[in-house]
Amino acid sequence: MSEVVRPAEPAQPGHQSFWLWVMCLTGVDYFSTLGYQPSIAFEAVGMLAPLATVVLVAVTLGCALPVYRKVAEDSPLGQGSIAMLERLLRGWPAKILVLVLLGFAATDFVITKTLSAADAAEHLIHNPFWGDMPDVLQSQMGVTMLLLVMLGAMFLRGFREVIAVAVLIVGVYLALNAIIIASGLVHLTMHPERFSAWLMAVESGNWHFEHEGEGWLAVAAACLLFFPKLALGLSGFETGVAVMPLVEGHPDDDPAQPAGRIRNTQKLLTAAAIIMSLMLLGSSIVTSMLIDPVALVTEGQAANRALAYIAHGETGLVLNPLFGNVFGTMYDLSTVTILWFAGASAMSGLLNLVPRYLPRYGMAPRWAEAIRALVVVFTAINLFVTWWFDARVEAQAGAYATGVMVLMSSAALAVSIAEWRKRAGAWPGRVPWPYILATLVFFYTTVAIIIEKPDGIKIAGAFVVSILVFSFVSRLQRSTEMRFEKFD
Numbered sequence: 103m104s105e106v107v108r109p110a111e112p113a114q115p116g117h118q119s120f121w122l123w124v125m126c127l128t129g130v131d132y133f134s135t136l137g138y139q140p141s142i143a144f145e146a147v148g149m150l151a152p153l154a155t156v157v158l159v160a161v162t163l164g165c166a167l168p169v170y171r172k173v174a175e176d177s178p179l180g181q182g183s184i185a186m187l188e189r190l191l192r193g194w195p196a197k198i199l200v201l202v203l204l205g206f207a208a209t210d211f212v213i214t215k216t217l218s219a220a221d222a223a224e225h226l227i228h229n230p231f232w233g234d235m236p237d238v239l240q241s242q243m244g245v246t247m248l249l250l251v252m253l254g255a256m257f258l259r260g261f262r263e264v265i266a267v268a269v270l271i272v273g274v275y276l277a278l279n280a281i282i283i284a285s286g287l288v289h290l291t292m293h294p295e296r297f298s299a300w301l302m303a304v305e306s307g308n309w310h311f312e313h314e315g316e317g318w319l320a321v322a323a324a325c326l327l328f329f330p331k332l333a334l335g336l337s338g339f340e341t342g343v344a345v346m347p348l349v350e351g352h353p354d355d356d357p358a359q360p361a362g363r364i365r366n367t368q369k370l371l372t373a374a375a376i377i378m379s380l381m382l383l384g385s386s387i388v389t390s391m392l393i394d395p396v397a398l399v400t401e402g403q404a405a406n407r408a409l410a411y412i413a414h415g416e417t418g419l420v421l422n423p424l425f426g427n428v429f430g431t432m433y434d435l436s437t438v439t440i441l442w443f444a445g446a447s448a449m450s451g452l453l454n455l456v457p458r459y460l461p462r463y464g465m466a467p468r469w470a471e472a473i474r475a476l477v478v479v480f481t482a483i484n485l486f487v488t489w490w491f492d493a494r495v496e497a498q499a500g501a502y503a504t505g506v507m508v509l510m511s512s513a514a515l516a517v518s519i520a521e522w523r524k525r526a527g528a529w530p531g532r533v534p535w536p537y538i539l540a541t542l543v544f545f546y547t548t549v550a551i552i553i554e555k556p557d558g559i560k561i562a563g564a565f566v567v568s569i570l571v572f573s574f575v576s577r578l579q580r581s582t583e584m585r586f587e588k589f590d
Contacts, residue, residue, distance in 0.1 A: 118350040121366035123265050125374050126272040127345050130443035131214065132338025132374055133272060136279055136381055137437045138221045138495050139335050140389040140408040144398045145496060146331035147324065148310030149303050154325045155386040158332045159379040161547075165540035166510060167375045170339040172517045172537070174367040178360055180346035183513030184459075190519050200459060201573060203512055205566030207340075207451070209558065210505030212480070212565075214337075214448035216487045217498040218441040219249040224406045224495060225434045225441075230414075230427050246493040247485055253445050254481030257453075258474055265348070268443065275440045278433050279381060282409050285422040286388030300391045330550035333503040335382050340509050341447065342371045385409060392417055406495040410434055452480050487561070500555025504562060507548040514541035 143151040177186050184203050188196050223245035226232050238244055290296055303309055307316035315324055349370065352362025389398065389408040397404040397411065404411035412421065414430030453476055491497040518541050521534035552559045 118348055119265050121349050121370045122373065123269050124345050124348045125370045126268040127265060127348070128338055128342040128370065128374055129272040130268055130440055131341045131447045132378055133275060134218060134440045134444040135334050135337055136385060136409065137225065137441055138406045139382060140385045141398055141404065141406045142334060142496060142499050143332050143386055144390060145400065147328045148395070149300060149390055150309050150321060150325055151386040151390045152383070153321065154329055154332055155383050157325050157329045158335050159383055161543060162336060162375050162379055165543050166336055166339050167371060169514045169517050169537060169540050170343055170371050171368045173343050173513050174346060174371065175364050176520055177343065178346060178364050180344050182340055182343045183509065183516045186516035186520065187512060190516060201569050202566050203509070204459060205569050206505050206508040206562045208565045209501060209562040210509060211448040211452045212483060212487060213498055213502040213505060215250065215253070215445040215484050217495060217502050218444040219246045220488065220493045220495045220498065221406055222249055222438040222441040223493065225410055225437050228407055229431055229434050231431060243493040246488050249442070250481060250484045250488060253449060254477055257449055257477045271440050271443055275436045276377070278436050279409060282412050283381065283384035283388055286392050286412060287384060289419065289421050290391060296391050330547040331554065333507055333547055333551060334499055335378070336510060337506045338374065339371065342374060388412065392419060400496060410437065449480065500551055501558035501561050503551045504548065504558025507544060507551060511541065511544040511548050514544050
């Protein structure tokens with residue numbers, strides 16, 4: 103006999119804030135990818151990075167944003183797309199699907215932590231002032247693991263994200279990025295020969311060290327084909343929905359369907375998407391046209407820290423009199439801080455996953471209810487994943503993108519099913535074509551990432567199998583427990 107699966111009841115926050123401030127909680131995850139996204143984009147498509155980023159921006163604003171605006175409308179309590187699918191399906195198939203998606207969500211959160219820590223370490227060890235630190239803190243692996251252990255220790259003592267702190271961190275980080283990008287764009291307008299050189303490289307087909315293709319048709323095909331490699335720039339939407347309970351709505355809002363909170367969350371998602379789109383496009387332009395390509399590839403001085411490379415004045419160009427080691431160090435500290443908070447946000451997400459779903463299925467082992475035990479387990483997993491990937495940012499990009507895109511695909515699918523059920527009439531009129539298109543785009547992106555870098559599906563598979571095995575073992579043990587004590 104199948105049972106109706108009830109969505110989790112999220113805890114109601116004691117304080118709600120203006121949507122723009124809450125956006126900064128999403129921003130510590132979403133905007134922090136600027137620390138490594140420009141380098142990853144160049145590594146993937148070379149000089150085509152600005153054009154491929156245009157495709158990424160189109161997918162962000164044309165697919166991801168409409169889907170998650172609808173998720174906010176249909177799941178206003180912050181449960182997200184997993185809870186939507188849970189409601190749309192019934193019985194054990196729904197539970198199994200949720201458990202599988204939890205595996206991919208765990209992959210997303212774990213790699214967010216390890217990749218963020220690795221990129222923070224990259225910024226630290228390349229800072230000229232860091233050279234005075236002890237030798238043990240000069241290795242990428244050592245600094246990354248230290249940051250992860252410190253994050254775990256902080257959660258063991260108790261850690262709670264504060265919106266005011268997030269606003270400060272995101273505000274400073276975006277301001278510094280805006281200065282760097284604007285300075286680069288101004289320099290390009292004053293030195294059009296750099297744009298001409300970039301355009302010539304693209305037209306001649308010499309736009310990548312490993313790939314080539316002459317003519318604009320080949321360029322367009324390459325941008326569409328390699329776009330999935332830039333999918334990290336789509337992260338953050340699921341977090342944007344998860345923070346809904348913190349968004350201030352209208353005093354007359356219906357608790358079950360708070361229209362004011364829904365509208366404000368949709369504003370939050372839209373603002374975050376537009377800001378990130380502008381930053382991604384601007385950063386890809388300045389890094390592709392102002393930094394020596396050799397410096398951007400793996401092991402190059404600008405690898406995984408392209409904007410920091412500009413901030414330190416390492417391009418050899420006079421872009422801004424502020425740029426140098428002092429300004430660059432300010433940027434490094436800001437980047438490390440926001441990456442740290444991205445890891446904290448991911449840890450919070452992990453600690454919410456198990457208590458939200460598994461206990462309701464009777465599938466959570468007793469130790470999973472203890473936050474400290476979960477922190478220790480997840481920190482150990484983070485250290486293992488870091489060792490597995492040798493603390494390399496680019497090596498973890500595929501695994502991170504896999505988790506992100508599976509969740510986005512599930513969101514698009516959930517919205518498509520929900521819209522189909524809301525409509526009546528003949529099937530051509532019932533089909534929500536825009537959401538179907540978004541679903542197809544996300545599925546294509548997911549499959550392309552898995553084929554290119556299967557590490558993500560391996561890690562997600564390990565999480566899925568672990569969750570299923572532990573869950574069913576726990577369920578089996580609980581089914582044999584004596585739960586009756588006495589008659590009243």
